[in-house]
Amino acid sequence: MAMRDNFPPAGSDYLGGESDGYEYRTIFAGSSLERSYDMICQFLKEEGYADVPLPRDAEELKLFRLPTRNRQILMFEDNGYVHNPVKILFPIDRRRRSTLILCLYNEEDPYHLLKFHRVLEQRPKLADGEK
Numbered sequence: 001m002a003m004r005d006n007f008p009p010a011g012s013d014y015l016g017g018e019s020d021g022y023e024y025r026t027i028f029a030g031s032s033l034e035r036s037y038d039m040i041c042q043f044l045k046e047e048g049y050a051d052v053p054l055p056r057d058a059e060e061l062k063l064f065r066l067p068t069r070n071r072q073i074l075m076f077e078d079n080g081y082v083h084n085p086v087k088i089l090f091p092i093d094r095r096r097r098s099t100l101i102l103c104l105y106n107e108e109d110p111y112h113l114l115k116f117h118r119v120l121e122q123r124p125k126l127a128d129g130e131k
Contacts, residue, residue, distance in 0.1 A: 004048030007106040015043075022106045022115060029099040034058040036100045040088060043102070052086050061100075065090050084116055 003024065008014040010021035017026025028043075030036040037058040044052065055061040064081040080089035080101075087103040105116050114120045 002046070002048030003104065004107070007108065017102075022109050022112075024104040024106075026102050027099060028102060029096070031098060032058075033062075033098050033100070036098050037061055037088075040100060040102050044086065047104075049086060049104070053083055054086075054088075055081055061088065064088075084113070 003014065007021070008017075008019035008024055010019065012019050014024065015026065017024050019025075028036040028039045030039055034057070037055075041054060044050065044054070055064065061081055066077055066079045078087055078089060079092070080087060085105040085107050087101075087105075089101040089103065091099050091101060105112060109115065111120060
């Protein structure tokens, strides 16, 4: 069954990636950025995410890379392509030019949109039902 329909539970190791029950994270490191991106696209199709809009190719994906090297900014901003429930991120270490990080999010979580867009990080009391 595809991951989108059966999200990996917390602590599981699914196809080389790790899941906390809400976020699944894995790394693709091909011989080139283009190859890594192609592997991600194929993985997403096989796991039920074919309907999520993605950049046309690796060159278009590069346009989503943040122009800064400031590690503090990179800690708080997603350095890459983000479209719910998928994030394709560039590693902070720019020497890893052919590496991409794929993050998938459990759409069944009751606070999915708040977590995905990091609203709960800024206002954690929302998860407790406060406004």
